Amino acid sequence: MSTVGRDVRHGLGIARIELRRSWRKSVATRRQRLVLLGVLLVFAPMGFFWVSLAHEAGREAAKTGSISLDVLGGQLVLLAVAFVVMSAMRIVQMGRPEGDALLLTATSPRAVLLGLLLHSTLQWVAFLLIPITSLAAGFGLGAGTPVVVAATLIAIFPLLAATTAFGTVLGQLFVLGSLQSRLVRRASQLLGVVLLIVLMGLSYAVFAPDTVGSILPERFSPATVPLGEYVDFLFVGTPFAPSLTATNYLVGGVVIASVPLSFVVADRLAPRLWFADATSSDLLQRDRSAVAEETPDGSVRTSDKSVATRFPPLKRIPSLGIASILWIRWLRVPVRFSPLVFVVVAGIFGLFGAVDDPTSLPWVGGFLGVLAGIYASGAIFGLNPIGDAGDMGIVETLSAMPVRDRVLGHVFAGLWFGVPLTVSGGTLLAWTAGATLVETTVVVVLATVAAVASAGVAVAIGTIFPTLGSTRSYRGYEVATPSQWALVSQTFGTMVLTGIAVLGGASVLFGTELGVDHDRYPVHVVGPILAVCVLVVVGVAGIRFATRHFEPPVSRNG
Amino acid sequence: MNAIETRALTKRFGDVVAVDELTLEIPQGTIYGFLGPNGAGKTTTMRMLTTLLRPTSGTASIVGTPITDREAVTAKLGYLPETPPLYEELTGREQLEYVAFLQDLPNDVAVERIADALDRFDLADAADRPISTYSKGMRQKTGLIQAMLHRPAVLFLDEPTAGLDPRAARTVLDVLADVVSDDATVFLSTHVLSVVDELADRIGVLHQGRLVAEGTPGGLKRRAETGEERTLEQAFLEVTANHGEEEPPTEEQSA
Numbered sequence: 012m013s014t015v016g017r018d019v020r021h022g023l024g025i026a027r028i029e030l031r032r033s034w035r036k037s038v039a040t041r042r043q044r045l046v047l048l049g050v051l052l053v054f055a056p057m058g059f060f061w062v063s064l065a066h067e068a069g070r071e072a073a074k075t076g077s078i079s080l081d082v083l084g085g086q087l088v089l090l091a092v093a094f095v096v097m098s099a100m101r102i103v104q105m106g107r108p109e110g111d112a113l114l115l116t117a118t119s120p121r122a123v124l125l126g127l128l129l130h131s132t133l134q135w136v137a138f139l140l141i142p143i144t145s146l147a148a149g150f151g152l153g154a155g156t157p158v159v160v161a162a163t164l165i166a167i168f169p170l171l172a173a174t175t176a177f178g179t180v181l182g183q184l185f186v187l188g189s190l191q192s193r194l195v196r197r198a199s200q201l202l203g204v205v206l207l208i209v210l211m212g213l214s215y216a217v218f219a220p221d222t223v224g225s226i227l228p229e230r231f232s233p234a235t236v237p238l239g240e241y242v243d244f245l246f247v248g249t250p251f252a253p254s255l256t257a258t259n260y261l262v263g264g265v266v267i268a269s270v271p272l273s274f275v276v277a278d279r280l281a282p283r284l285w286f287a288d289a290t291s292s293d294l295l296q297r298d299r300s301a302v303a304e305e306t307p308d309g310s311v312r313t314s315d316k317s318v319a320t321r322f323p324p325l326k327r328i329p330s331l332g333i334a335s336i337l338w339i340r341w342l343r344v345p346v347r348f349s350p351l352v353f354v355v356v357a358g359i360f361g362l363f364g365a366v367d368d369p370t371s372l373p374w375v376g377g378f379l380g381v382l383a384g385i386y387a388s389g390a391i392f393g394l395n396p397i398g399d400a401g402d403m404g405i406v407e408t409l410s411a412m413p414v415r416d417r418v419l420g421h422v423f424a425g426l427w428f429g430v431p432l433t434v435s436g437g438t439l440l441a442w443t444a445g446a447t448l449v450e451t452t453v454v455v456v457l458a459t460v461a462a463v464a465s466a467g468v469a470v471a472i473g474t475i476f477p478t479l480g481s482t483r484s485y486r487g488y489e490v491a492t493p494s495q496w497a498l499v500s501q502t503f504g505t506m507v508l509t510g511i512a513v514l515g516g517a518s519v520l521f522g523t524e525l526g527v528d529h530d531r532y533p534v535h536v537v538g539p540i541l542a543v544c545v546l547v548v549v550g551v552a553g554i555r556f557a558t559r560h561f562e563p564p565v566s567r568n569g
Numbered sequence: 570m571n572a573i574e575t576r577a578l579t580k581r582f583g584d585v586v587a588v589d590e591l592t593l594e595i596p597q598g599t600i601y602g603f604l605g606p607n608g609a610g611k612t613t614t615m616r617m618l619t620t621l622l623r624p625t626s627g628t629a630s631i632v633g634t635p636i637t638d639r640e641a642v643t644a645k646l647g648y649l650p651e652t653p654p655l656y657e658e659l660t661g662r663e664q665l666e667y668v669a670f671l672q673d674l675p676n677d678v679a680v681e682r683i684a685d686a687l688d689r690f691d692l693a694d695a696a697d698r699p700i701s702t703y704s705k706g707m708r709q710k711t712g713l714i715q716a717m718l719h720r721p722a723v724l725f726l727d728e729p730t731a732g733l734d735p736r737a738a739r740t741v742l743d744v745l746a747d748v749v750s751d752d753a754t755v756f757l758s759t760h761v762l763s764v765v766d767e768l769a770d771r772i773g774v775l776h777q778g779r780l781v782a783e784g785t786p787g788g789l790k791r792r793a794e795t796g797e798e799r800t801l802e803q804a805f806l807e808v809t810a811n812h813g814e815e816e817p818p819t820e821e822q823s824a
Binding site for chain 1 (some may be wrong): 619620621643644646647648650652653654655656657658659663667668670671672673701715719
């Protein structure tokens, strides 16, 4: 068998096994299967909504005999960019292409890369199969042209392969750059957050092309990108298909040709990362490998500062010491901030909404600050306190540190992030509402107490739904991110707690405007006090629950 | 008072009996070698004795304190599992300082002990590097230092010399000998029979969850019937070969 044939065979084998591993990893336990089912059920109504829209669009198209391919083309461009960004992020976050373990076999690096790229592409296909088929089927049924389902599925596969391969190349280039440049290494620590925001913006833009069109100058509009022409292939064989022009064929050709082209480039780059002298975790560590100094006489002198002045920074109060160690660990592996995705999503949607009415910006900004502060106070540090410690949970359990202080450490760590947001957001809201100093103070206190409650609720959720196995690899570090259940529960909890705080705040700010007689019904006093009481009770209950259930993973076996 | 005492300690996982009515009496100031084939129940026993796993039945105590009183017991024990529990994001020094903080050691004591230990284990130059850059041996040494930092009365070690080069392994063995001279007790689980042969005052052999032999290394090496000398490996293979349903023999029976 030729070398190419052998590589293809090996690549297919690797892709097959990787797919099997991914599948088993996703649905290995009953809880995971339930989560999958739960997610499907939660998103089913939204899915039906979009399918009904597609159906309606199909009927409309059948009636008018045409569809707006410009808008669809713009959306396709945005989706393609989003997939490129996600593929690049995958490589950047890992610090190198996966598959190191396969290199010491008889398999060539080219076959490994082929297998992994095929696996990534097929993962996207599997992930998108249901929504794309549903939307195409909805449209096809509405328009009376079921053939659009087949056309869409056939056309989308090369596009996904092209974006995956191209994104991989971009990610590889960035990682190689970070190996060479200190500046790029510094930038890479922020890149994940930046790319995430870009991604969220793109996701929003896909569903709101009109808003995007009104914001961006015309020459930057997605509709003007030639890749938009590719959308015509999705309607080949239907009555709406425009006659394919030379531009269409050129764009289609470029998309298809970019797959092998990107593969060749990735094939050249991958060994540079696989066989680089840097280990995967070395990327983050190059700039702080050692603080040992060489003295003029050639001997090595290491720093030997006292525990009290160096580490942990807040040793005197145990729970604050725990909180400080959590912050240090989190900052060194920033992927742990991933629960902030919710905040980014809410922020982008809110700010996009405010674009149409700039006067609403202070309201939106203030509310987002409060919401983000309440959510983040619990979500970042509280949703997997047991799993995140990993094996070190044993040391912590066997230490002299009381469980209550360890739980409070997670609470305080979250509040250090969340309280500045609730304070600034609450102040902005009160200022926008024209509140007095006292009213502003009450609003800020309410928002802050809600943040405390959120942190308490989160540690309770985290002890109920711990993720005990490491689920994510970030530059060589294994990170146990919170379970989907925990994230969903915290999101729901945040809404409830924010609602309570808003009711308390509204009774202060708008009690008079709502026609309440303050002399007879002092709602502006009772409202916030009641809200604070409820929030405190909820927060304390959460902390107490977590303290009682804060067991190391091993003892659960017993 | 015995350092470790168990009475009919049993652990079941469903139908599987991992540890079956284990009875031990280990005096203070001794090194107890805990041997057994893979899956014999050694780690389960250690996890029960360190309060990380609840026994199904039976009792156990560490220096007179029952293991059910976790708060009191944990102050008396140190534990190094087979994979050293470390935060890879921290430097070696930060890790040890953090554990000192968790163990509530006074600052001056912590600083002195950490500096001494880093020197002794030849880790001083690497102390300010992230643990993720450490070799397996360096991690093992860091794990051992942190397990001993609060000077526990009983030290539980699961394969402490695994992954260490001969020089590092020798350092560990010397340190363990020192620990015992300070009247601490070491409960040592390992597959390296030469380590047990050299260090252990007493040896217990666990097989299918049951203690099938116990005694001094010399006693176990002497053949009961003929008095003929054999190696510890031969003794180990012999006692773990056919003891599925038998009662655990005493040292006298083995010898």
